[in-house]
Amino acid sequence: MQKKSKTKIRPLQKQKKPGLEAKLSPLPESEPIQQNGKLTGKTAIITGGDSGIGKATALLFAAEGADIVISYLSETSDAKETKKEIEKLGRKCILIKGDLGRENNCKKVITETVKTFGKLDILVNNAGIHWESEKIEDISTEQLMKTFHSNFFSVFWLTKYAMKYLKKGSCIINTTSVTAYRGSDHLMDYAATKGAILSFTRSLAANLAQKGIRLNAVAPGPIWTPLIASTLSNKAVSEFGSDTPMKRAGEPNEVATCFLFLASEDSSYMTGQVLHPNGGEIVNG
Structure with a gap:
């Protein structure tokens, strides 16, 4: 593969429209960046990697050559099954159980990763929780704080403690939402x-x-995961995803490909951006 040009300012050059590529200096890089083994030799942390989007992402990353660290809350049986599937793909995997709404547990995930694998290349902040509430009066301060600790503070803390180990070429991918x-x-x-x-x-x-260090995000729409079945009403579950332009919920493996793109050199010229696997909803973001 041709190395990326380090030239910041191109030499002055003029051509007649529409121009000839062969006369450009330096020549543009057109060959595929990497066709397979996109994450070979990488170590990736995936929070909430025991099931759903996290599991699908972990399996895809492993299939592309990465060793995986799965952080999960309490679903040990799911986590062990995911680890088994990763190991069948020939990659190493460790499981770290704990509530990421607590700062010390976030620090532990980072330190255990580096202790086991000696490095950290990719951080996927994916874990999250939610509850339905009909009106704001139904949201207690306890619920509000738990939601922010689990969903946002964990992203902040994990990223903060990872910075010591992330180097040029490393990346962070956050899971936001169509919401x-x-x-x-x-x-x-x-x-x-x-x-x-x-x-x-x-x-x-x-x-x-x-x-x-690149930092991007994925904003899924309605994706069929255990979190949906465990938190939404029976009616909401039965209709889940039917209001999208594609009239269905998405599958976790339809979102995992977004994470792979952002984790690999395929997205080397992207940072601060968001991908939208949401069934066709236009969100202007």
């Missing part, structure tokens, strides 16, 4: 955390750009 863009009348506190993640992603991406 960060258009809100949700029954997931108000959840949508607020996802909005915070979106602003944090854009702000820190600009801060880290000169260090060569």
